[in-house]
Structure formats: C-alpha cells, structure tokens
Amino acid sequence: MATVSSADTSVVQRPTLSTLDAVAIIVGIVVGAxxxxxxxxxxxxxxxxxxxxxxxxLGGFLxxxxxxxxxxxxxxxxxxxxxxxxxxxAFGPNLAxxxxxxxxxxxxxxxxxxxxxxxxxxxxxIFRLGEYSSAIYAALAVVAMxxxxxxxxxxxxxxxxxxxxxTLAGLIAVIIAGFFMPDRSSQAAATQQQITHSNFGLMMxxxxxxxxxxxxxxxxxxxxxxxxxxxxxxxxxxIGLITAMYILVNLALVRxxxxxGMARSEAVGAELMRNAFGQPGAVLLSxxxxxxxxxxxxxxxxxxxxxxxxxxxxxxxxRMLGYWDDRGNTPTRALGIQGIVALGLVFAGAxxxxxxxxxxEFTAPVFWLFILLTGVSLIVLRTxxxxxxxxxxxxxYPVTPILFxxxxxxxxxxxxxxxxxxxxxxxxxxxxxxGLLYIERIKTPMAETAGKGREAA
Numbered sequence: 001m002a003t004v005s006s007a008d009t010s011v012v013q014r015p016t017l018s019t020l021d022a023v024a025i026i027v028g029i030v031v032g033a034x035x036x037x038x039x040x041x042x043x044x045x046x047x048x049x050x051x052x053x054x055x056x057x058l059g060g061f062l063x064x065x066x067x068x069x070x071x072x073x074x075x076x077x078x079x080x081x082x083x084x085x086x087x088x089x090a091f092g093p094n095l096a097x098x099x100x101x102x103x104x105x106x107x108x109x110x111x112x113x114x115x116x117x118x119x120x121x122x123x124x125x126i127f128r129l130g131e132y133s134s135a136i137y138a139a140l141a142v143v144a145m146x147x148x149x150x151x152x153x154x155x156x157x158x159x160x161x162x163x164x165x166x167t168l169a170g171l172i173a174v175i176i177a178g179f180f181m182p183d184r185s186s187q188a189a190a191t192q193q194q195i196t197h198s199n200f201g202l203m204m205x206x207x208x209x210x211x212x213x214x215x216x217x218x219x220x221x222x223x224x225x226x227x228x229x230x231x232x233x234x235x236x237x238x239i240g241l242i243t244a245m246y247i248l249v250n251l252a253l254v255r256x257x258x259x260x261g262m263a264r265s266e267a268v269g270a271e272l273m274r275n276a277f278g279q280p281g282a283v284l285l286s287x288x289x290x291x292x293x294x295x296x297x298x299x300x301x302x303x304x305x306x307x308x309x310x311x312x313x314x315x316x317x318x319r320m321l322g323y324w325d326d327r328g329n330t331p332t333r334a335l336g337i338q339g340i341v342a343l344g345l346v347f348a349g350a351x352x353x354x355x356x357x358x359x360x361e362f363t364a365p366v367f368w369l370f371i372l373l374t375g376v377s378l379i380v381l382r383t384x385x386x387x388x389x390x391x392x393x394x395x396x397y398p399v400t401p402i403l404f405x406x407x408x409x410x411x412x413x414x415x416x417x418x419x420x421x422x423x424x425x426x427x428x429x430x431x432x433x434x435g436l437l438y439i440e441r442i443k444t445p446m447a448e449t450a451g452k453g454r455e456a457a
Contacts (some may be wrong), residue, residue, distance in 0.1 A: 018225060022234035023241075025299045030213040030242050031167050036269040036289050038210045039253055043262035045203045049254055055200070056250055059207035060243030065404045066371070067214055067235045068394050069378050074231045075391045077381075081310030082303070083215070083374045090377035090384070093314070094437060099370050100311035101433035106366045106426050108304030109338060112297055113345035114359035116141045119293035121356065122286045135350035139343055141297060146339030149301050150332050167295045170288020171245050174269050177276035178252020205414050209360075210246065213296065214239060215371060232392050301335065308334035317440045361422025364415035366430050372408035375401050 017025075046052040079085035081096075084103075088096035103109075116138030124133040214235070253262055256272045265271045269289070273281035309331035312321025325332045345362075349355030378394070378401050394400050416423050 019230045019234050022230070023238050025302065026214055026234065026238035027168070027242060030211060030238070031171070031245065031292060031295070035171065035210050035246060035249060036285070036292070038206045039250055040262050040265045040268045041206045042203045042250075043254070043259055045200075046259065046263075049259060051200075051203070052254065052259065053247060053250060055203045055207050056246050057243070059204065059211045060239060060246070062208065062404070062407050063211045063214055063243070064236070064239050065400055065407070066375070067239045069375055069401050069404050070215055071232045071235050071392050072390060072394050073374070073378055073381075074235075076388060078231075079310075081307055081313075083370060084307050084310045086374055086377045086381070087370075090380040091373070095373065097311070097315060097437050097440065098430065098433045099373075100307050100315075101436060102366050102370060102430050103304060103307040104311065104338065104341060105429050105433070107363055107370070108300055108307070109341040109345055110359050110363035110426070111367075112142060112300050112304070112338070112342040113138065113349055114356060114363065115293045115297040115300065116342070116346055117349060117355035117359065119290050119297070122289040122293070125286045126283060132350055134355060135346055138346045138349075138355065141294060142339055142342050142346060145294065145298050145301050146335055146342075149298070149305065150330060150335050166288065166291035168245070170269075170285065170291060171249055173284065173288065174272060175248045175252045177272055177281070178249075178254075178256035181256040181272075181276055205411070208411065211242065212367075213299075214242075215374070229391070301338065304338050305331045305334040308338055315440055316443050317436060358422050362426040364426075365412055365423045366426045368408055368411040368415055372405055372412060375405040375408055379405075 042055060043052055046055075073086050074082075077085055077089065081088075081100075084096050084100050087099050117134055119141045120134030120137030123137040129136045253268050253272060256275065257265065257268065261271075262268055270282040270285045273285040277284075308318075308321045309324065310322075312318045312323070312334060314322075321331070321334045321337060323331065323333045345359065346355070349358045352358045379398060381388075382397070
C-alpha cells in the first residue's frame with residue numbers, strides 16, 4: 001500500500017486556517033443558491049405560515065444534531081481525510097475506501113457539477129451563450145475555481161471569505177426588500193389540503209437539501225488552528241448563523257409575496273427583488289445567486305480534495321492523488337483530478353438537458369448513506385476507544401447520535417423514493433468501487449492493509 005512518510009504527513013497537518021476561515025467555508029458551502037429556489041417548493045406543501053417556518057427551524061435543529069456529532073469526531077480525531085478517517089477507524093479500510101471513491105466519483109464531484117449548473121442557470125439570465133449556455137458557464141466555473149484552489153490555500157481562503165460575504169449580502173438584500181414591502185403575509189393558505197406525512201416529508205427533503213454541507217467541516221479539521229478548542233464554536237456558530245438567515249429570508253419572502261405567491265413563483269428571490277426594485281433588482285439577485293453558487297463550489301472543491309488526498313495517501317491504485325504541494329499547502333493532484341471528474345459530470349448533465357436535477361438524483365442517496373455511517377461511527381468509536389481524550393462530548397449521548405442516524409436513514413430512503421434513475425446510477429458508480437477495491441486487494445494483501453489501518457488508528 002502506498003503511504004506518505006511521516007515527514008509528508010506533517011505537511012498536511014500544518015494548521016493555517018482560523019475560526020473565521022472555518023466559518024466562512026462552512027457557511028459558504030451550506031448557503032448556496034438552493035435558498036433562492038427551495039422556499040417555493042416548501043411553500044407549495046404548506047397550508048399556513050406556521051408549518052413553513054417550523055420545517056426551517058427543524059432543519060436547523062437536525063443540522064445542529066449532526067454538527068455536535070461531527071464536533072466530537074473532528075476534535076477527537078482531527079485528520080485531513082475527515083469522514084474517511086472516522087470510517088476507517090470504526091469499520092476498517094474497506095468501507096473507508098468505498099467512501100473515498102464515492103467522494104471522488106459521486107458525492108463531491110456531483111455536488112461541484114450541480115453548483116456549476118446553478119451558476120450557469122443564473123449567469124444565463126444575464127448573458128446567454130447559446131443552446132448549452134448553462135453547461136458552458138458550469139464548465140468555466142469548475143475550471144476557474146479548481147485553478148484558484150491549486151494556486152495557494154492562503155489565496156483560496158481569502159477568496160472564500162469574499163464569496164461568503166457576497167452570498168450573505170444577497171440574502172440580506174432579500175430580507176430588507178421583504179420587510180420594507182407591503183405586508184402580504186395575510187395571504188396564508190397556498191391550498192386547502194391538510195398537512196400529511198407525505199407533504200411534511202417533502203418539505204424536510206427540500207429544507208435539508210438547503211442545509212446540506214455543514215459536514216464538510218470534518219475535512220478542514222487538520223488545518224484549523226487549535227482545532228480542539230475552535231472547531232466546536234466554528235461548527236455551532238455556523239449552524240446558528242445559517243438557521244437565523246434562512247428563517248429571516250423565509251419571513252421576508254412570505255411577507256413580500258404571501259404564501260400563495262411563494263408557492264406559485266419559479267424564482268422567489270428574483271420576483272421579490274423585481275417587485276421591490278424593478279428589473280435591476282432581479283439582476284442583482286441573479287448576481288448574488290451566482291456568488292452563492294461559486295462560494296459553495298469553492299468550499300466543496302477545497303474539502304473534496306482532502307479526501308482524494310487521503311485516498312492516494314493510503315492506496316496504491318490511487319497513489320498519484322497522495323501528493324501535497326508544500327509551496328501552496330494544497331493537494332494539487334487531488335484537486336486536478338477532482339476538477340476533471342466534475343467536468344465529466346457537467347458534460348453528462350448537459351447531455352440530459354436537466355443538469356441540476358440530474359446531479360441531485362445522482363448524489364443524494366450515496367451522500368446520505370455515508371452521513372448515516374459516519375453517525376454510526378461515533379457510537380462505535382465511543383465503545384472501542386473509551387480511554388480516548390475527548391475535548392468535546394456530544395450532549396445527550398446516545399440519544400443525540402441515534403436521532404441523527406435515524407434522520408439520515410430516512411433521507412437515504414427518501415432520496416431514492418422521490419427521485420428517478422439518476423439515483424440508481426449513483427449507486428451503480430458506488431458499486432464500481434467494490435471492483436476497484438478487489439483490484440487494490442490483489443495489489444496489496446489484506447494483512448498489510450489491516451496493519452496500515454491499525455497504524456493510522
């Protein structure tokens with residue numbers, strides 16, 4: 001098995017990120033362009049303002065449960081591999097390999113392509129580049145953001161701060177516009193239907209899609225200064241800020257458009273800004289959505305490359321990914337390969353002519369499967385490593401992680417039940433990893449792999 005030397009390992013472990021950087025990355029990944037699209041989908045399944053706001057509060061609470069689970073894992077086992085490292089310690093190298101493969105081929109690259117399409121959709125509203133305008137913009141965004149990440153981690157973190165500020169500025173503009181417009185919130189009933197389990201489930205799927213991404217904090221734990229003290233406030237502070245912003249945005253939207261108006265709108269943010277400030281307001285909102293997509297993409301590129309690096313560090317089949325450039329303090333090869341795979345998915349999404357939706361279907365079931373397994377790994381590691389020093393412990397253990405795991409299990413089911421063939425394709429690509437693992441085992445005997453796993457532990 002290919003591994004780096006101890007000297008090489010120390011390179012990646014050098015902390016360079018502050019708490020502010022961590023918050024910018026987490027908020028930047030989570031607060032993507034989805035918040036400009038999801039509220040209308042939620043509103044169409046709500047009969048009044050109360051359940052509309054309730055699901056956003058509940059989404060923040062469930063994200064908080066996940067965040068505290070990750071806070072214990074990241075502060076107890078800081079490593080650039082993030083979930084990969086936790087799964088390896090808890091379940092061994094086979095599952096860790098499949099997770100890293102899924103990140104490279106499905107989860108992270110699919111998310112990067114998805115965000116590229118969001119950027120392309122909004123950029124095309126300002127200036128269209130022909131029949132495949134969205135895909136062209138998406139490809140350009142992937143290339144540009146990958147290049148900037150390769151250049152230097154210090155430049156990348158300042159770019160992330162800028163993009164995150166631009167994203168938050170767009171949401172603040174929506175909030176201000178909504179609260180200064182005439183109050184239409186009395187238009188309460190979008191429909192006369194009763195809230196059912198199915199409607200509530202749909203709302204939660206959409207809401208948790210908007211909250212998705214906070215788990216990426218695991219992949220910056222090895223580069224955060226004083227991680228055992230600063231990761232917890234970075235995680236919990238980020239979730240608190242995101243929840244507050246989402247609730248305020250929805251309050252502004254329901255006040256400015258009414259629940260019926262939200263449910264019928266195809267672009268709630270743009271419609272609100274158009275009503276408040278005319279077409280220039282809609283253009284500014286499109287620019288803000290583009291900032292949001294680039295912010296999420298940049299953060300996803302940053303964290304995704306860390307798992308790819310860990311895959312190359314530990315497995316001969318992917319040895320070329322296990323190179324860390326000390327000059328820029330970046331995993332340059334991992335970033336490059338990740339960008340190439342994401343570009344391939346952009347082209348595949350363009351071929352279906354439903355780029356955004358195709359990427360959601362492709363990534364969702366595999367993503368939630370490994371989120372579930374990471375939650376289970378917390379319980380396993382608590383049992384296996386009782387003497388391990390833990391700077392932070394999950395409150396309400398074991399109820400908190402069990403509730404988090406149950407939520408994740410439901411979302412695995414829902415992401416298959418409510419999507420099309422794209423979800424099955426994502427699962428099929430994951431299973432390709434089983435074949436690659438078999439090839440890796442032929443190259444490297446299991447006994448040696450197990451020994452390396454124990455060393456890592």
